[in-house]
Amino acid sequence: MPSPDEAIHPVATGRAAQTVAAHEAPTADGNGLVFYSGWFCPFVARTWLALEEKGIPYQYKEVNPYKKEPEFLAISPKGLVPAIKWHDKPLHESLVICDFLEEAYPGTPSLYPKDPYDRAQLRISIDTVSKSFLPAFFRLLQSQEPEKQAQALEEVYDALRKWSAPLVGPFYFGEQFTLADIALAPWVARFYIVEQHRNFRASAVGDKFVKWCEAVRARESFKSILSEEKYYEEIYARYLKDEAMSEAAKATRAGRTIP
Numbered sequence: 001m002p003s004p005d006e007a008i009h010p011v012a013t014g015r016a017a018q019t020v021a022a023h024e025a026p027t028a029d030g031n032g033l034v035f036y037s038g039w040f041c042p043f044v045a046r047t048w049l050a051l052e053e054k055g056i057p058y059q060y061k062e063v064n065p066y067k068k069e070p071e072f073l074a075i076s077p078k079g080l081v082p083a084i085k086w087h088d089k090p091l092h093e094s095l096v097i098c099d100f101l102e103e104a105y106p107g108t109p110s111l112y113p114k115d116p117y118d119r120a121q122l123r124i125s126i127d128t129v130s131k132s133f134l135p136a137f138f139r140l141l142q143s144q145e146p147e148k149q150a151q152a153l154e155e156v157y158d159a160l161r162k163w164s165a166p167l168v169g170p171f172y173f174g175e176q177f178t179l180a181d182i183a184l185a186p187w188v189a190r191f192y193i194v195e196q197h198r199n200f201r202a203s204a205v206g207d208k209f210v211k212w213c214e215a216v217r218a219r220e221s222f223k224s225i226l227s228e229e230k231y232y233e234e235i236y237a238r239y240l241k242d243e244a245m246s247e248a249a250k251a252t253r254a255g256r257t258i259p
Contacts, residue, residue: 006066008235012039013227019052023060032088033058036072038065038081039227040235042186046094047082049182050101052221054108058084066245078259080247095126098179111179118173125163125172125180130258132159137187138252140198141239149198156194160205167208170215177219181212188216189226193236 012020016039027033035051035058037044051058063072068079076083076092083092086104091097102111112119136155143149163184166172172180191213194200202210216222238244248258 006064008038008040008064008066009231010064011062013231015223016225016227019224020060020062023058026059027057029057032086034061034085035059036061036063036075036081036083036085038063040232041065041081042190043080043094044082045186045189045225046182047084047097047101048225049185049221050098050111050179052224053111053177053182054101054105056101056105056108078247080259095179095183098182102179111177111182113173113176113178121166122172122178122180125166126183128159128163129183133163133184133187134248134258135252137194138239138248138258140194140200141236142242142244142249142252144242153198153200156200157204160209164206164209164212167212169208169211171212177221181216185216185219185222188213189222190232190236192229193232193240197240 037060063081065079065081073079075085075090080092082094082097083090084097091100098111136152136159140149140152140156143152168174171177191200191202202213239249251258
């Protein structure tokens with residue numbers, strides 16, 4: 001039986017649709033970077049933000065990862081987005097791709113602070129997002145019992161308080177927008193879902209975090225990759241009922257690490 005997620009809205013909308021339209025043609029710079037995306041995916045948004053921030057030419061290709069089409073599986077063996085092809089070489093995993101873009105395009109704006117200590121802090125911040133925030137966030141979305149929702153909400157707050165403790169403002173390391181921001185920023189566009197349905201409040205994390213969210217929302221790269229909210233709501237309605245069939249949802253349901 002096909003997954004209900006296969007029927008996801010097939011294309012980006014709103015500002016994101018305009019960005020897609022600007023990147024439909026093959027690149028003219030000879031690098032042949034192809035960005036395999038799912039407009040709806042927060043992990044995709046990390047890579048998309050990096051591409052836009054660095055101003056790297058890319059060709060956008062929309063993929064429905066739930067269909068597991070053989071052509072895409074040859075690029076991303078797990079069938080997950082995002083993925084890229086660069087000089088016909090495939091690469092997948094959002095943060096791995098962001099690191100690659102940083103090294104492959106040294107003449108573009110850096111996503112890393114210059115100070116080596118700050119770079120180490122950046123890696124710690126990403127670890128907090130990956131190991132603490134994301135598992136708690138998906139448990140918050142998918143839990144059906146009020147007591148489990150309340151527990152997951154506190155875990156989300158704890159993770160975000162830990163993440164934001166070193167936050168300088170407006171972004172993680174001050175004025176520079178870095179991978180520390182990019183690793184978490186896509187969920188800012190999804191907080192309204194847990195605000196409406198799970199009592200999440202950014203103010204419970206702290207004033208610094210609220211101001212960071214505001215700065216992220218005002219960032220042009222962030223605004224340029226957003227689709228209309230109603231299409232996100234269709235997707236997250238399945239998470240809220242614990243019916244989503246994404247790999248993250250299945251891992252959360254089974255108590256496994258999010259892939």
